[in-house]
Amino acid sequence: MPTPPPAGNRLGAFFGVFRYSRRALVLVWQTSRPLTVGLAVCTLVAGILPAVAAWIGQLIVDSVVDAMALHRDTGEVEWWPVLRYVLAEAGVIAAIAMAQRGLSGQQSLLRALLGQKVNVMILEKAGTLSLAQFEDSEFYDKLTRARREASIRPLGLVNKTFSLMQNGISLVSFGVLLVQFSPWAILILLVGALPVFASEAKFSGDAFRLFRWRSPQTRMQMYLETVLAREDSIKEVKLFGLEPLLLSRYRTIFDALYGEDRRLTIRRETWGFLLGLLGTLAFYGAYAWVVVETVTGQLTLGEMTMYLMVFKQGQAALSASLTSISGMYEDNLYLSNLYEYLEQPVAAEQGTLTQGARPGDGIRFESVSFTYPGADKPALTRISLHVTPGGSLALVGANGSGKTTLIKLLTRLYEPSEGRILLDGSDLREWDVQTLRRRIGVIFQDFVRYQMKVGENLGAGDVASFEDEARWQQAARRGLAEEFISAMPGGYHTQLGRWFKGGQELSGGQWQKIALSRAYMRESADILVLDEPTAAMDAAAEAAVYDDFREHSREKMTILISHRFSTVRAADHILVIDGGEIIEQGNHETLLAANGRYARLFRLQAKGYR
Numbered sequence: 023m024p025t026p027p028p029a030g031n032r033l034g035a036f037f038g039v040f041r042y043s044r045r046a047l048v049l050v051w052q053t054s055r056p057l058t059v060g061l062a063v064c065t066l067v068a069g070i071l072p073a074v075a076a077w078i079g080q081l082i083v084d085s086v087v088d089a090m091a092l093h094r095d096t097g098e099v100e101w102w103p104v105l106r107y108v109l110a111e112a113g114v115i116a117a118i119a120m121a122q123r124g125l126s127g128q129q130s131l132l133r134a135l136l137g138q139k140v141n142v143m144i145l146e147k148a149g150t151l152s153l154a155q156f157e158d159s160e161f162y163d164k165l166t167r168a169r170r171e172a173s174i175r176p177l178g179l180v181n182k183t184f185s186l187m188q189n190g191i192s193l194v195s196f197g198v199l200l201v202q203f204s205p206w207a208i209l210i211l212l213v214g215a216l217p218v219f220a221s222e223a224k225f226s227g228d229a230f231r232l233f234r235w236r237s238p239q240t241r242m243q244m245y246l247e248t249v250l251a252r253e254d255s256i257k258e259v260k261l262f263g264l265e266p267l268l269l270s271r272y273r274t275i276f277d278a279l280y281g282e283d284r285r286l287t288i289r290r291e292t293w294g295f296l297l298g299l300l301g302t303l304a305f306y307g308a309y310a311w312v313v314v315e316t317v318t319g320q321l322t323l324g325e326m327t328m329y330l331m332v333f334k335q336g337q338a339a340l341s342a343s344l345t346s347i348s349g350m351y352e353d354n355l356y357l358s359n360l361y362e363y364l365e366q367p368v369a370a371e372q373g374t375l376t377q378g379a380r381p382g383d384g385i386r387f388e389s390v391s392f393t394y395p396g397a398d399k400p401a402l403t404r405i406s407l408h409v410t411p412g413g414s415l416a417l418v419g420a421n422g423s424g425k426t427t428l429i430k431l432l433t434r435l436y437e438p439s440e441g442r443i444l445l446d447g448s449d450l451r452e453w454d455v456q457t458l459r460r461r462i463g464v465i466f467q468d469f470v471r472y473q474m475k476v477g478e479n480l481g482a483g484d485v486a487s488f489e490d491e492a493r494w495q496q497a498a499r500r501g502l503a504e505e506f507i508s509a510m511p512g513g514y515h516t517q518l519g520r521w522f523k524g525g526q527e528l529s530g531g532q533w534q535k536i537a538l539s540r541a542y543m544r545e546s547a548d549i550l551v552l553d554e555p556t557a558a559m560d561a562a563a564e565a566a567v568y569d570d571f572r573e574h575s576r577e578k579m580t581i582l583i584s585h586r587f588s589t590v591r592a593a594d595h596i597l598v599i600d601g602g603e604i605i606e607q608g609n610h611e612t613l614l615a616a617n618g619r620y621a622r623l624f625r626l627q628a629k630g631y632r
């Protein structure tokens with residue numbers, strides 16, 4: 023992880039401001055070469071021309087003085103020698119205005135292009151990441167931060183780098199003019215300005231470190247904002263009266279952060295002022311020197327005018343540079359975060375198999391154990407099972423016993439920590455991941471409610487038929503969603519959810535029917551996994567779902583997770599899991615006969631229905 027320069031190293035701190043400038047520049051260059059070149063040209067022009075304007079200013083005053091002398095001596099007036107300089111000055115000022123317009127125009131075009139490019143880079147990368155990476159809070163934080171400011175930060179850094187260069191060029195060109203007066207004057211100005219540069223670099227560096235360090239608090243604030251202002255949480259927040267509590271947490275975090283900010287800001291501005299005073303003193307010392315030299319006749323009036331302009335604009339360029347430096351640290355912070363995210367290593371997919379060593383062998387778990395990253399206890403221990411085509415397996419167990427985890431391993435969202443999982447005789451790791459996923463149709467408990475059209479919500483189950491209306495209807499029929507979909511105003515083209523205009527919200531059970539239909543879209547799948555697919559459905563719908571399911575999945579391998587024994591009992595094989603281990607297995611009759619956990623739970627549920 024790139025770390026900010028150590029506080030003691032002033033020079034390092036000063037150059038640290040350029041740490042990501044090169045990378046930002048490369049990014050901008052890749053986004054649009056013509057705009058980058060245009061930006062560089064305008065920066066150069068806007069940097070040099072102020073000095074040229076100051077120099078022409080001198081020529082104007084000197085030629086006016088000469089013309090006045092001529093008029094006094096001869097009574098004649100020569101207009102052209104004077105007015106041509108005025109004309110030239112007007113031309114230069116117009117060119118500066120043009121360069122500045124060019125800068126802002128090109129910047130705004132680049133901002134749009136770059137925002138899009140960076141966002142696409144971020145999202146493309148997201149597609150290559152593993153589920154475990156998404157579940158890592160620090161990593162997730164990086165992703166959110168990277169996305170939040172994608173459109174402004176990279177260009178901001180480039181703009182500020184350019185602006186620093188532009189002001190640097192201006193300062194050098196002013197120096198070229200000043201050196202004719204005295205090299206000492208430049209030295210005085212340089213010595214006067216250095217302390218304030220150094221202090222700005224140091225304090226900006228401190229702010230940089232502070233930002234990084236406080237990231238978890240900022241994240242908590244963002245989370246509270248989401249809970250307090252999102253439609254899916256506001257219902258509960260209101261009913262439980264959580265607003266004051268959450269808001270007070272939000273405020274407490276802010277107060278702590280603000281305290282630190284305040285201390286840093288006060289120190290930064292106080293030192294900035296005191297050291298800036300040195301620079302101002304140096305400037306006005308040199309200014310007085312110029313005035314004295316003019317009075318004693320060493321300098322012409324024109325030269326004095328030029329130097330005065332140079333001093334004024336030099337000051338302005340200096341303070342603009344300081345502003346750029348302090349902003350650049352923040353942009354650096356963003357870019358360091360962006361690149362850390364983009365460079366996150368991704369495990370290469372090595373599997374290439376599209377067919378197993380023993381086709382038709384089905385799914386085998388061989389003594390599979392799994393511990394979630396960062397967890398101290400395994401979620402699954404030595405699980406062995408075998409499901410053949412046409413076979414059905416049901417998983418039963420208390421909450422948190424590891425049922426969903428088993429499915430996540432089967433679908434290769436995670437890899438076993440020990441043991442192996444085989445499909446058709448070959449290890450899942452050897453399978454081409456796309457082929458593998460095409461063979462599996464799955465609905466999880468926490469399926470996604472896409473804020474899209476009804477049909478697209480179904481089509482998502484098989485991207486190849488995403489827009490295929492005939493297939494939508496077929497899947498909806500099997501998932502028992504057809505009836506309520508046809509009653510909707512736009513049928514399959516009705517927008518779902520509340521996020522977009524005209525969107526229709528569905529009931530919990532209706533959403534579940536949509537999810538089930540989505541799983542049925544995957545016609546090529548010969549492994550069907552249903553993780554509590556009917557928990558929100560009414561009893562009639564549930565019975566219909568399972569009748570249909572049994573009817574249509576004769577050739578397939580099915581894995582079913584349910585807390586309802588009425589559905590579990592029909593499975594060929596039932597695994598009872600507790601604390602990640604298989605404690606009983608068999609079919610409904612043998613398990614009842616064994617009179618163990620399964621039998622006890624079954625009787626408990628049956629009693630409830632009596």
Ligand SMILES: Nc1ncnc2c1ncn2[C@@H]1O[C@H](COP(=O)(O)OP(=O)(O)OP(=O)(O)O)[C@@H](O)[C@H]1O
Binds near residue numbers: 395420424
């Ligand atoms: N992403 C995760 N990271 C770390 N631990 C997890 C994660 N998901 C689940 N766990 C833990 O793993 C264990 C098994 O969880 P799992 O979701 O497999 O249970 P389950 O049997 O499906 O439960 P339920 O019946 O409530 O759906 C639990 O102790 C849970 O706390």
